Amino acid sequence: MAWRKALVLYAIYLAVALAAGGFLIIFSSPLLRFFQPIKGAAGDYRFWLAIAGSVVFWVGLFALMHRLPNPLKRRIITGATFLAGLYYVLEYYLPGHNQVLFFWRPAHGNPFTPLKQSVGYATMVVAGFSFFLAAINLSLVHARNLLRLRSGWYNSLAFFLAFIAMALFGLWSSYAPTARFGGLAVSRWHGYLFQEMYVPLNATMFSVLAFYIATAAFRAFRVRTAEAGFMMTAAFVVMLGQVPVGMWLTSSLPLHGPLSALRVEVMANWLLGVINLAAMRAVLFGVLVGYLAMSLRIWLSLERGAFFEQEL
Amino acid sequence: MEHANTLQLLLTLACVAAILGTIATARKGRQLYVRRIPGLQAIDQAVGRATEMGRPLLFSVGLGGIDVDTLQALSVAQYVGRLAARYGTRMIVPVVEPVLLPVAQELTRDAWKAEGREDAYRPEDVRFLSGEQFAYAAGVIGLMSREQVASTFFFGYFYGEALLLAESGLEVGAVQVAGTPATTQVPFFLVSCDYTVIGDEFYAASAYLTREPTLLGSLIGQDISKALLVAAILVGTLFAIWQGKENLLARLLGG
Numbered sequence: 001m002a003w004r005k006a007l008v009l010y011a012i013y014l015a016v017a018l019a020a021g022g023f024l025i026i027f028s029s030p031l032l033r034f035f036q037p038i039k040g041a042a043g044d045y046r047f048w049l050a051i052a053g054s055v056v057f058w059v060g061l062f063a064l065m066h067r068l069p070n071p072l073k074r075r076i077i078t079g080a081t082f083l084a085g086l087y088y089v090l091e092y093y094l095p096g097h098n099q100v101l102f103f104w105r106p107a108h109g110n111p112f113t114p115l116k117q118s119v120g121y122a123t124m125v126v127a128g129f130s131f132f133l134a135a136i137n138l139s140l141v142h143a144r145n146l147l148r149l150r151s152g153w154y155n156s157l158a159f160f161l162a163f164i165a166m167a168l169f170g171l172w173s174s175y176a177p178t179a180r181f182g183g184l185a186v187s188r189w190h191g192y193l194f195q196e197m198y199v200p201l202n203a204t205m206f207s208v209l210a211f212y213i214a215t216a217a218f219r220a221f222r223v224r225t226a227e228a229g230f231m232m233t234a235a236f237v238v239m240l241g242q243v244p245v246g247m248w249l250t251s252s253l254p255l256h257g258p259l260s261a262l263r264v265e266v267m268a269n270w271l272l273g274v275i276n277l278a279a280m281r282a283v284l285f286g287v288l289v290g291y292l293a294m295s296l297r298i299w300l301s302l303e304r305g306a307f308f309e310q311e312l
Numbered sequence: 313m314e315h316a317n318t319l320q321l322l323l324t325l326a327c328v329a330a331i332l333g334t335i336a337t338a339r340k341g342r343q344l345y346v347r348r349i350p351g352l353q354a355i356d357q358a359v360g361r362a363t364e365m366g367r368p369l370l371f372s373v374g375l376g377g378i379d380v381d382t383l384q385a386l387s388v389a390q391y392v393g394r395l396a397a398r399y400g401t402r403m404i405v406p407v408v409e410p411v412l413l414p415v416a417q418e419l420t421r422d423a424w425k426a427e428g429r430e431d432a433y434r435p436e437d438v439r440f441l442s443g444e445q446f447a448y449a450a451g452v453i454g455l456m457s458r459e460q461v462a463s464t465f466f467f468g469y470f471y472g473e474a475l476l477l478a479e480s481g482l483e484v485g486a487v488q489v490a491g492t493p494a495t496t497q498v499p500f501f502l503v504s505c506d507y508t509v510i511g512d513e514f515y516a517a518s519a520y521l522t523r524e525p526t527l528l529g530s531l532i533g534q535d536i537s538k539a540l541l542v543a544a545i546l547v548g549t550l551f552a553i554w555q556g557k558e559n560l561l562a563r564l565l566g567g
Contacts, residue, residue, distance in 0.1 A: 092314070092315060092316055093315070093316045093320075093321050093324075094315070095315055096315040099315055099317075100318075101317075101318055101321065102318055110315065113315075126411075127377070127378075127410075127411045131410040131411075132410075133410060133413055133414055134410030134413050134440040134443075135410075137413055137439065137440050138439070138440050138441075140436070141436055141439055144436070152458065201447075202444065202446050202447065205446035205447070205449060205450050205476070206446055206472065208476060209472060209475060209476060212475050212476055212479040213475060215479060216475060216478075216479060216500060216503040216504055217503075219503055219504075220499075220502075220503040280495055283495050283498075283510065283511040283512075284495060284511075285538060285541060286511040286512030286534075286538060287493040287495070287511050287512055287514070287515070289327065289512060289534045289537045289538055289541070290493070290511075290512040290514065290515025290516070290534055291380055291381075291493070291515065292324070292327055292328075292331075292537070293331050293515065293530045293531075293533060293534045293537070294380045294383070294384060294515055294530075295380055296328060296331055296332070296530075297335075297526070297527075297530055298380070298383065302335060302526050302530075303383075303526075304518070304522065304524040304526055304527055
């Protein structure tokens with residue numbers, strides 16, 4: 001019964017999608033203009049009107065969604081997910097300009113492709129809202145540490161100083177690039193904070209990786225079993241094949257012919273390009289099929305578990 | 313712009329049919345067998361250890377945004393969260409993407425609520441650390457060291473910070489369970505973690521842990537899809553050996 005109900009629902013969604021596709025094909029150029037980002041100067045009232053209009057529209061829509069009963073809300077979410085996913089499916093699987101699908105070559109290319117960038121912008125806008133939430137969360141956690149003088153409270157103080165300084169000089173240098181502070185241009189202050197403090201700190205963290213690789217390699221190469229022995233030997237050959245001294249060891253062997261297979265760099269390349277690559281590709285096949293299965297479950301609202309508990 | 317060719321469309325359709333078919337079969341009540349996955353089996357043990365030691369556990373969902381890998385990691389996080397809530401253990405979830413913060417908070421709150429322990433829920437345990445890879449890694453390392461976590465879970469998509477996190481977890485003596493579809497990071501997790509879920513086992517996690525028929529059916533469908541792909545590779549190889557690169561099959565499928 002549930003399956004029959006789901007099939008009817010998807011048939012409705014598909015009909016809506018086909019109608020939307022037809023609409024897109026007929027009205028693609030005016031729609032494309034409508035979905036293009038509006039660029040305007042700070043003094044242009046139409047620019048601010050468009051922003052205010054969008055905010056009012058989305059706030060109204062979310063307020064309306066909150067008031068709807070749960071089953072209807074879920075149905076709308078399922079439908080929206082299906083239609084959004086269908087856009088990408090049609091965009092990717094329908095042939096583009098000068099392409100053939102079986103024996104079909106569309107005259108005007110794929111009607112969904114020109115809208116791809118605008119759909120991408122919409123996704124970025126939604127993600128942008130959440131950034132504000134993250135800043136609030138971070139500030140709340142550190143404010144609590146400071147107010148209660150928990151151990152390491154000075155780290156929270158450092159966070160606030162860094163956060164305020166970076167935001168202040170970043171925004172200041174963007175909106176008033178010629179302004180000066182403490183005898184220096186604000187863009188220089190921003191440069192000090194970013195190029196001379198942030199970038200080296202980031203590089204320091206990355207460089208720590210080298211030491212961790214050494215300790216991890218030490219543990220990995222302890223030969224306890226036959227498999228570990230094989231791995232150790234293979235790793236030794238691969239490492240030797242990457243360094244001049246390794247290549248020098250077998251440099252007396254010919255470059256061509258059956259004996260060339262015994263040269264260290266040839267063995268190392270064979271291990272990397274045949275044995276290792278085959279295994280990596282096999283793992284990748286499994287990963288990508290898993291990715292496909294999960295995407296399909298999310299697209300058709302069949303997923304269960306976190307966020308997807310409720311049966312539709 | 314990138315578009316699929318005929319072969320890609322046919323293979324995708326075959327895989328989709330296999331997955332949906334097995335989901336339908338599973339939902340009819342057919343019993344399906346899933347092999348034992350030690351990495352996922354160890355999750356309960358790792359949560360139990362944190363409970364016994366009276367120390368928190370840490371769950372990192374990697375560097376991904378709201379994508380398939382992170383959603384899969386979050387479903388494992390919800391399972392771990394429910395266990396932690398049941399045993400009264402703190403679960404710290406540091407996130408790298410601002411967009412993930414409300415999602416992770418909602419998810420952990422739901423886990424605590426489902427276990428009837430909403431009063432013990434600590435919203436500050438779900439933290440946004442930084443949107444930058446190594447600043448996030450530094451934050452997580454600091455958290456592990458300060459909180460002396462008893463268990464760590466690394467599920468999701470990881471990049472160069474994988475080894476930094478796993479080695480630091482090892483240093484604080486935590487039991488570590490990791491799972492990632494990032495094939496380049498798997499060796500680092502294998503070396504530094506107690507249990508590692510590799511390859512498509514990562515996508516099997518929610519089915520394995522919940523035993524939900526839809527997910528189990530999908531898992532069997534994945535195996536059939538893999539068999540189909542292997543068959544396609546063999547057929548393609550035979551055609552290529554027989555007729556060379558410009559073979560009949562390649563011409564029929566549009567290259």
